[in-house]
Amino acid sequence: MERLTELPQDLPIPIDDGACDRLLGELLPPIALASTQGDRINLSIIPGYVVLYCYPMTGQPGVPLPTGWDEIPGARGCTPQSCAFRDLHQELNELGAQVFGLSTQSTAYQTEAVDRLHLPFPLLSDADLRFATALNLAMFEIDSQPLIKRVTLIMDAGKIVKVFYPVFPPDRNADEVISWLETAG
Template structure:
């Protein structure tokens, strides 16, 4: 029987801060181009303005079971509610001059199904080669033979990581936490009404 992807179990284990993201603040994004669900590529180092990049393990699909033991892995469950949170707060994020990307190790084809089914107004980036694991030392875990990113959210301003949310829990409140931080933090030195991404 497949799980209800929109509802989080009450007894999910809470992830602990293992220090695996402590090195990321103030780090510049690497010159890596990742495929996007709109068919373009995004050069992370060339991103202008302010962006929220939420890094997640994987979205489930209706009718398909999640990997065995998925709910018992701290921080694994909740990619669909997290994505829906950023969808529901997308207009507020745009008002704060912030763009949004989701990022995972799934292929763009796999991600496109989730984007369309969940009616996400933003794109998802595919790092199926785990380039960010090697360039930024992003933490990963293994489930069902797949190496997946641990859940974290990055606030990027002019290509530099300004803020890291790690661990992220509960995932369905991540967008609210990001908005709260953006509203209290001093606004970045960016121009224009919307963020820009340079796509080679």
């Protein structure tokens, strides 16, 4: 099995299908999401900048990825993306941003990733799809499992002020977010 922290060289590049164009300027829904820190977080009421990177799913060592995963444009790279946000977390905090990851995986599944990857920020579970449905986030399905397409949102006091979509390569997304925050501030 390939290392989850590395991206294969021949991944298909996702195309901007316009699925996230309408998100800019939207207010977040007042939904409290289960967090890997053991609490529930309502992103809509957090003051200041919030970075929410939405990703399909993190892989686990020893567990095969779904068949055809690397052929789905934008699917592969959740672990490298999370690691990039981890590595640049202090710089993001210095720019006044709080970071959260979001997927449809359960909190228990996400907690394994937080522990293994030493993430200094919580991952949020939208296993019931309430948040994704309320924002009408772009989705896809594999093995009968609904997953969120990779998109990163920056909010200011609950209002979406920047949308990164499609996100590719995912391991460069945290750098893009920092560049945007530096010019916005």
